[in-house]
Amino acid sequence: MLVDFEVIRRAQKGDAAAFNEMVLAYRKRILGTITRLIARPEDVEDVAQEVFVRLYFSLDQLRTPEVFEPWLHRLTVNAAYDYLRKQRRRQEFRMSDLSEQQVMLADAMAGGKVEKDETHQKKVRESVDSLLGAVSEADRILLMLKEVEGLSLKELEKVYKVNENALKVRLFRARQRVLKAFGSGKKEGAG
Amino acid sequence: MNAMHGSDDQELDALFRAYRDACGAPDPSVNFMPNLWARIESRQRFTFSFSRMANALTTAAMALSLALGIYMAIPSSNATDYNQTYVEALAESNAPDLLELVSPNFELPIQPDR
Numbered sequence: 078m079l080v081d082f083e084v085i086r087r088a089q090k091g092d093a094a095a096f097n098e099m100v101l102a103y104r105k106r107i108l109g110t111i112t113r114l115i116a117r118p119e120d121v122e123d124v125a126q127e128v129f130v131r132l133y134f135s136l137d138q139l140r141t142p143e144v145f146e147p148w149l150h151r152l153t154v155n156a157a158y159d160y161l162r163k164q165r166r167r168q169e170f171r172m173s174d175l176s177e178q179q180v181m182l183a184d185a186m187a188g189g190k191v192e193k194d195e196t197h198q199k200k201v202r203e204s205v206d207s208l209l210g211a212v213s214e215a216d217r218i219l220l221m222l223k224e225v226e227g228l229s230l231k232e233l234e235k236v237y238k239v240n241e242n243a244l245k246v247r248l249f250r251a252r253q254r255v256l257k258a259f260g261s262g263k264k265e266g267a268g
Numbered sequence: 269m270n271a272m273h274g275s276d277d278q279e280l281d282a283l284f285r286a287y288r289d290a291c292g293a294p295d296p297s298v299n300f301m302p303n304l305w306a307r308i309e310s311r312q313r314f315t316f317s318f319s320r321m322a323n324a325l326t327t328a329a330m331a332l333s334l335a336l337g338i339y340m341a342i343p344s345s346n347a348t349d350y351n352q353t354y355v356e357a358l359a360e361s362n363a364p365d366l367l368e369l370v371s372p373n374f375e376l377p378i379q380p381d382r
Binding site for chain 2: 097100101104105106108109110112113118121122125126127129130133134197198199201202204205208224225226227252255256259260263
């Protein structure tokens with residue numbers, strides 16, 4: 078937790094200073110998550126503000142401060158969904174764009190030569206964004222939360238309010254699709 | 269085949285890790301907090317005016333219902349007409365004619381002496 082439970086309780090009672098404290102504590106994390114979820118840097122701040130506006134107006138519905146973080150994740154995911162629904166600008170999965178980048182990246186990683194420069198990072202971003210284009214928007218967000226954000230299954234259970242087994246099945250299927258796309262990309266790159 | 273799949277799995281994990289490093293969280297702009305509070309206040313104003321409008325409409329609807337209720341509850345002036353039975357009403361409306369038949373009020377023509 079980045080803030081004390083007491084701060085959350087005070088914010089729930091309408092304390093603006095406490096709410097400010099919460100926003101300042103979590104905004105960087107939320108901005109990072111949204112950056113990865115929507116992949117459009119110019120709109121990240123706008124979506125993050127929407128998350129905090131929703132937080133402000135629904136804070137009184139939070140039963141206990143202990144579940145604040147999964148709850149904030151849920152608000153973030155919902156805001157990202159809404160944004161993506163509005164935009165409808167999903168990248169099309171184009172195998173030809175992937176193959177070369179992926180092969181280069183896989184080779185570089187296998188050899189432990191991961192370069193930290195901007196060009197390489199850009200390639201990584203493009204590769205993963207294209208790979209995740211192989212799955213639905215919902216699965217993309219789920220995979221992102223699990224694989225990139227590092228949320229545990231227990232945390233995802235709280236975010237999605239579904240049982241762990243259902244999540245496991247969904248994650249497995251989504252990962253298989255991404256793996257298939259990854260494998261195909263590598264083959265094309267090698268061929 | 270499984271070994272290949274396993275290697276793909278590991279590479280994909282590494283790719284996701286690299287992605288996380290590559291997509292660092294951007295720094296919030298200086299206007300982040302002012303803009304956030306402006307949005308909150310604007311939504312509060314909207315919610316407030318909406319709830320005021322909803323309250324006004326509810327009050328108007330209740331007043332109208334009450335007025336209609338009162339209007340319906342007041343007995344109309346013609347209501348007494350319906351206290352009689354059909355036969356009674358018919359008898360009453362034809363009463364003068366009957367009297368005329370029972371005791372006709374006419375003079376016999378005077379017969380001139382022949």
